[in-house]
Amino acid sequence: RAAEIAILDTIASDTQRLLLALLPDEEKGQAAEFEPGQYLEILVPGTEARRAYSLANNTNWDGHLEMIIRHRPGGLFSGYLSNAKPGERLWVRGPLGTFTLRENGLRPRWFIGGGTGVVPLISMLRRMADWGEAHPARLYFGVRHSEELFFTEIIEELQQQLPQLQVKLCVSRPKAHEHNYAGNVVETLKGDLAAMTASPDCYICGSARLVQGVTETALDHGVPVAQIYSERFIPA
Known part of the structure; x- marks a missing residue:
């Protein structure tokens, strides 16, 4: 599908929010339909390469697709965004992926x-809020x-x-005066899992190292493997 850049702004250190607007299509309409947790592939202008980004918002009739892009040295698409402007056209493919919410009754849901990697989890929480899930x-x-925190x-x-909803912002290398943040996310999770009364469904997204560390911690504390859902991000 063809889409235009509607908003492109900096929201954290080396991090931009990209809001695309799908162009009207006689056959497919304009609505953006997807499940929270899914992602899109974007064709990098001037190349044949595609880059995948999770969606932060929810299904909507306006055709809006919200993504968060972290700038990386030599990054093909983030490099393009450095000079991109609203109104420029991009081609997107999707939605893709199976990292989505599961219906398991009212079992607790922990998002890590x-x-x-927090982006698809925000989409899931937005769906829960929209649907009034308890x-x-x-x-x-x-x-x-x-400085890397956003949203x-x-x-x-x-x-x-x-x-x-309980929230813990986990900063592993805080400044000397920053005392209001939790520490390393895996260590923080260990303490909470040790005190849990019911095994939660765990939704994990981030680097391969984070996903592995959180998964091992959850398993070590008795969370069944069937209740662990994850997706790894690969820098590109």
């Missing part, structure tokens, strides 16, 4: 994301430095919409 829920958002206002709004 590292860096931009599952006990926790969000662990892990970064190295506080904090959106997370606060989600807490208002989902009173049962």
Whole structure:
């Protein structure tokens, strides 16, 4: 599908929010339909290469597709975005992926994301808020430095919409004066899993190292493997 850049702004250290608007299509309409947790592939302008990015928003009739892009040295698409402007056209393919919410009654849902790996988890929480779902829920958002945090206002709004949602912003390398953050996300999770009363469904997204560390920690604390869902991000 063809889409135009509607908004492109910086929201954290080396991190941009990209909002695309699908162009009207006589056959497919304009609505953006996908499951929270899915992703799109974007054709990098001037190349045959595609890059995959998770969606942060939810299905909507306006054709809006929201993604968070972390700039990486030599990154093909993030390099393009450095000079991109609203109104430019891109081609997208999707939705793709099976990292989506599972219906398992009212079992607790714990969402653990590292860096931009929190993006599909925000989409899942937005769906829960839109549908008024009552599952006990926790969000662990892990970064190295506080400057890498983003969507904090959106997370606060989600807490208002989902009173049962507990949030821990996990900064592994805080500054000397920063005492309001939890530490390393895996270590923080260990303590909470040790005190849990019911095994949660764990939704994990981030680097291969984070996914492995969180998965091993969950298994070590008795979470059944069937209740662990994950997706690894590969820098590109």
